Amino acid sequence: MGRLEYDDSAFAYFGLAVLTIFTVPFTLSFMKSLFSSSNASELNKKDFKPRTSTERLNIDKVKKSENVTSKFANCGTFLKAVVLCMLWFLIISMFFRTGGDANIQQFDPFEILGMDKGSTDAQIKRAFRKLSVKWHPDRWISGTAEEQAYAEMMFMKISKASDALTDPVAKENWIKYGNPDGKQPMELSIGLPNFLMLKENQNLVLVLYLIGLVVVIPSVVALYYSNSKQYSDKLILNESFQIYGYLLKNTPIKHIPEILALSAEFRKMPLRPEDEKILAKMKKMLIAQELIVKKPAHNTLNFFKRWPQHDKVNILIHAHMNRLAA
Known part of the structure; x- marks a missing residue:
């Protein structure tokens, strides 16, 4: 399994x-x-x-x-x-x-023993005896822990390599499965870091999982839905469409720039104190040249009073249309 x-x-x-x-x-x-x-x-x-x-x-x-x-x-x-x-x-x-x-390389007993693939059994046994003497764990008792572990690993490798080439059963396993020990169990891995399995991290992982599942994901979906439903398929705010539909019915054509200035998108435009003098100067020039109506249409007054940004946009639109520079 x-x-x-x-x-x-x-x-x-x-x-x-x-x-x-x-x-x-x-x-x-x-x-x-x-x-x-x-x-x-x-x-x-x-x-x-x-x-x-x-x-x-x-x-x-x-x-x-x-x-x-x-x-x-x-x-x-x-x-x-x-x-x-x-x-x-x-x-x-x-x-x-x-x-x-x-x-990572495939198990190759000839390479481990340093032999050619055409070597005889006698040559293989001599190579095994030579390497087993060199890497026998008893020879490395006085070595460091790393040296002992490496010697043990090497001794195990050369033993398996010798068995794979001399023992009939081990040789058959190596030919069939690529391993002298026979068919190895299948290992499945999950692409997640190993620390998730540590017992001391289980509570933290569970809390983070619940936060992501119960809080983060629903919040992101709700935020996306809330923002997306505000816009039409033309990426214009639905509120702007409602304003256009309401005002265009009973508004003279000369007030069209004003209606455009009332678009809901402009309400986030910043109002900077340093712009007030320039805007006032522009508006005065526009009125003097009769390029802008002195008084907005009656059905647009509430919008201009509620959101001062619309007045700023209205001036800028008229100034741009008439290529006016302050």
Whole structure:
């Protein structure tokens, strides 16, 4: 009957496969974003000429931001690089950890005894006697514990090798099963670390398993479902669709930019005190040039009062549409 056990080497192979599947695409994506310069190249292709000093400064910022060194100054890019380095370190560590398994060789009695495959029984017996004298455990009593263990292992190997070539039953077993002891029981390994089987870790493993099963997995599923149901198949918030449907019925066409500014997506836009003067100046210029309605439509007032972000977006949309720079 097969034995089922936890095997650290199997875990190393499993971990190596999982990490590689995740890390390689992540690395390619990171390198692409790091060395691509789409924004700057588009500006160069179109031979874009700035009309104001503000536009010129913004273009210079875009071009500088496309520099690899500048990208690393970004906190998000730097953290991604650190995570990637850690992942590749783990992959390399696991690779070397599994490298020892490549040294596992099939049982070969001729190689163990240092004999050619055409050797006679007499030659095999002489080789066995010579090696058994060298590796007999009694000769290593005064040696270290490691030397004694190694000598015992070597003596067992040469004994099995001799039996496999001289004893009829052992020889038949070796020919049939590759082992002089006969058919070996099947061993099954699980790709999990061996410490999970330690008795002192059982309570901790059980608690972590319950937390993952009862708390983490349901929370992730609930969070995903909660977020996904907020969006339509066009990846637009359903609330935005409701706003459009409600306002477009009785709103003049000149207020369309206002309705767009009321999209629910804009409610997370930060309101910075340093932007207030610029926004006020822009709004004043838009009103002076009659590029924006002085007063929003009556059915949109509540939205502007409740979420100040909409007023900011409304000004920015009109300024962009009219190529206005503060």
